[in-house]
Amino acid sequence: MKTLTGVIDHLPISGSNKTDGTSWTVKERLLLGLTVDQYLQQMRRNPLNWLLFAIFAVGLPLLLQRYIFGLGSVTHASNDYPWGLFLGFGLFGMVPLSASGFLLGTTVTLFGRKDFHPIERLALLNGLLGYFFAVVYLAVDLGMPWRLAYPMFVSLGPAAVLFLVAWHVATYLSVQIAELLPALFEWLARPAWKIYIKRITLGLTIAGIILSTLHQGALGALFNYAPNKLHPLWLSIEFQWIHFLCSAVFGGLSMVIVSSTLISTFIPWRCGRDFSENLDKLTLGMAKGASYAMITYLVIKLVALAHDNEWELLLTGWGMYYLLEIGIGVVLPMFLFAKGVRDEAVRPVRIAAFIAVVGIVWNRLNTAIVCFNYQMYQEVPHWKELWLTVTLYALYFVVYRFIVYRLPIVFEWQKSPVRQ
C-alpha cells in the first residue's frame, strides 16, 4: 500500500470526492480506491498478512472445535483454574489497555485540551475495539455465550461484582460507538448526522468516566472473591479496585502510544498532517500523564503492602517475582517516560510504552492465572487455548487495521476534492 500511494496519485482516499469532483463509491472506499487486482496484490505483498493467514489457518478450525465439542476440547478443562487465557488475557488484559478512549475523551472534551484532538479518535478507536474484543474473548470463554444478555434482561444478580462489569462494559461499549460514529458518518459522506452526536458528546464523556471508573475497578474487585486462593501480594482487599483502575490509566495511555507509533511507522501514507506533525508532542504529553499515574500506582501498591503488613512476603520466591513484575512492568517504563519527557525525546517514551503494555498484561495474567491457587499447582494452558487467544488477537489486529486504513481516524476527512 505504501508503494501504491507513491505511484497512484489519487491515493489514499481522504475525502468524499475524487479529484474530478465526483464522489467515491462505497466499493471504491472499501477497496481503498484500488482495483480488486491491485488490492489483492498489495495484500499478498505484505509478509505480515501471511503470518496472519497462518494463525487463522490453525485458529479458525480450533474455534469451530470449541463451539462443537465444548471448551474442554481446547483447554485443560480445569476446575481449579476456572479462568484461563481467554479471560486472563482477553478480558483482564484488554480492558485496561482500552482505557484510552475515556482518558483522551476526558482530556479533550472535559478539560478542553483541544491540543490533544489529533489523537483523540485513535484513542477512542483503540478503546472501542479493545472492549469489543474483550467481549469476543468472553463469548469464546463463556459456557453458554448465547446467554450473554441474561444478566441484563433475564435473571439479575445485582449484588454481584460481575453484574457491574457486565452492565458497565455493555453500556460503555455503546457510549464508545456513539463517540466514534462521527468518523463513520464522515466516511459515509453524511457529515450532517454528526450534529446529533456532537450535542451529547459531553454527556457521553462523563458517562464514560463513571462507567470506566467502576468497571475497571470491578475487574479488580472480582478477585476479592478469592481471598484465600490468590497470593496476598497480588490481592489487597481494600485497594484492589484502585490498583486496577490506576494501572488502567497508564495502560490505556501506553497502548495509544504503541498504536500511534505503529501507525506512523508502518502506514505513514494514512496519517494526516495534523496527526503527523503533532504526534511527537502528544506522545510526550501522554507519557507525562502515564508517568504520573505510575507514581500514584506505586504509592498505592506500597500503601497496600503496609496496610496488609506483607513486608516479609517480599523475601519469599513469590516476593521476588512480585518485585520483578513491578520493577520491569512499572518502575522501568516510569523512568524511561520521565527521561523522555525531560529530554523531549520520543524514542525512550515509545519503548517505555511498549514495556508498560506488556507489564499490564503480565500483571493481569499473574493475578488471574500464575499467582492464583498459589498453594496448589501451576496451570500451564493447553496449546490450543494459547493459539485461540492469539487467533482472536490477530482478528483484533485485522479489524483495527481495516478501520484505520479507511475511516478518518488519524487524518481529517476532506470535503473539497483538492488535496494539499
Place this chain on the structure above:
Amino acid sequence: MPEKTTRRTALKTGLAATIATLFLRPKAGESHQLKKYPKSMGVLVDLGRCVGCRSCEAACNAEQNLPPPERPFTDLDVFAENEHGQQRRTDENRYTVVNRYELAGQEHPLFRKVQCNHCQEPACLSSCFVNAYTKTPEGAVIYDPDVCVGCRTCMIACPFYIPAFRYSSAFSPRIQKCVFCYDTRLKFGKPPACVEACPQEALLFGQREELIKIGRRRIEENSGKYVDHIYGEYEAGGTSWLYLSPVPFDQVGFNTELPHEPILDSVKNFLGIVPMVLTIWPALFAGFHLLATRKEQPRTTSEQGEEESR
C-alpha cells in the same frame, strides 16, 4: 454560542445522572445481611468413623443420575489417584469424593468426604451475576442451569473448590455440584442419599443447631479422641455440613486458614463505593469541565466556531 449549549448540557447531564442514581441506588448498593436459617438442616461428618468404603459416592452417583465412573465404586485403588499432586476432587461426573490420608502415628488411615458444604452465606451464590443459586430454608444451596451463563465466577469464589463445570459439552454445559438431594429428598424431609448409604453412621443428618450440640458432646465425652473444633461451625460464615476429626484438620486436607467472615464481606467495600461514584462523579466532572473551559472562553470563540463546523 455553542459554548453555552455545552455548558447547559453539562449541568443537565450531571443532574440527570444524579437523579438516575437515586433510582439505581438500591441496585448497586444492596448487600446481604448474614442470614440465619433456624430450620437449616445439616450433616455432621465424623472422620473418626469413616472407613472409606465409598458407599456414599455410589449412592450419590445413582441418586443424581450421573454417568458411571471409570473405575467401579468398589475399587479402592482410586485413593492413590493424584493429579497435579492433588487428591481427587469433585468434577462434572461426581458430586462427592472420599479421599484417604495415611498419617504417621495413626494405626489406620483416615478418610475425608468432600462435597458442597452448603454454606450459610454461600460465596457461589453471592458471586453469581444471574442469581443461579438459591439457599433454601432447609439449608441446601441449589443451582438453576436455565439461567447460568457459564462464567465460572462461582468456581473462583467457592472457598472449598466445589462447583465443577461440564466442560465436555458445547451445547448444554452447566455447573455440577451437590445439591443436598434437594429435589428428591431434602424437600420431603428425608436425608440425602449418601447419608442413608453410610454403613458406619459416619454421616449424621439433622438440624444444624442440633448437630453442633451433638458434636460438642462427642468431643467432650470422648476426651482426647477428637480435636476440639467443629469444622464448619464458623468457617466462611458457617456451613451446613460440619466435621469432627481425630487429627488437626489441616492434616486431612481441610483449609484451616479460612476466615470466619463470609467471602461476601471482602467485596462489600467495593460495592459500597459504587453509589458514591455514581452520585458524585457526574457533578464533580461537570464542574471540572466548567472550570477548565471557562478560562479559554474569550480567546477561543473563533476556534469554537471552527471546531463546530468541522
